[in-house]
Amino acid sequence: MKLYQGMGPNSYRVRIFLKEKGIDVPMQEIDLMTAEHKAPDFLKLNSLGQIPVLELDDGTIITESVAICRYIEETHPEPPLFGTDAVSRAKVEMWNRRAELVIFATIGNVPLHSDELFKDRLTQFPAFAETERLAVPKKWAWLDRELADGRPFLAGDNFSIADITAGVCGWLGEVFGMEIPDSLGNVRRWNERVRSRPSWNV
Structure with a gap:
């Protein structure tokens, strides 16, 4: 997995979630101040030009912070952060x-x-x-x-x-x-x- 992230609350949410899970994921910093999120290569990952973006090993792309967290929850269920029943x-x-x-x-x-x-x-x-x-x-x-x-x-x-x-x-x-x-x-x-x-x- 690889997480494209940077400054801002949504990337922060995912980083906190990963830390709570005890998971280390390679991260690439996307510089919003230089509009790196609007560059053609990044827009291929997320056409909305927003971070964070999670790229899976098979090339699957997941965007939106809660969706990324839900994927992490499904693949790493402990400790549960979306409830248990x-x-x-x-x-x-x-x-x-x-x-x-x-x-x-x-x-x-x-x-x-x-x-x-x-x-x-x-x-x-x-x-x-x-x-x-x-x-x-x-x-x-x-x-x-x-x-x-x-x-x-x-x-x-x-x-x-x-x-x-x-x-x-x-x-x-x-x-x-x-x-x-x-x-x-x-x-x-x-x-x-x-x-x-x-x-x-x-």
Whole structure:
């Protein structure tokens, strides 16, 4: 296997996932700042020009960070990060989707609609970026209320990909000046618990 990756939250998610699995995969850094992801050779791997990309030994290409993680889960099931039975798998899926749609999307829309790096990717609306920035604390406040039951991780007692996704949201928010509010004790305790894991230093 070979992982094409670089800076950014989606590559970070996959690197954390691999570390949690204890798997070493050869990696090739793709430089977004020099538009290496838009080069013809890379577009043959992913026509959308996005990272990460996992290339299997037989040449099969898998894109999208969660799809890559699902492949890794199937081929290296221990420790389980997508749940272990019907209920836990559904809850992990639910919380991963919530983290993506409620928090990740809101934080991500800020740089997407305001940062120079993305100006050629879409039509930017700076006012929308500011609206999303103002909404971020409300999204974390929602999660704080959800975690008020004292469970250690988003989907229950066990660490999962949902915690990776939401933890990367916290990291991304810090990068763009949208830290988790100090008043949200439940979220901050969860965040500290997740990011104290060795897998975050990748």
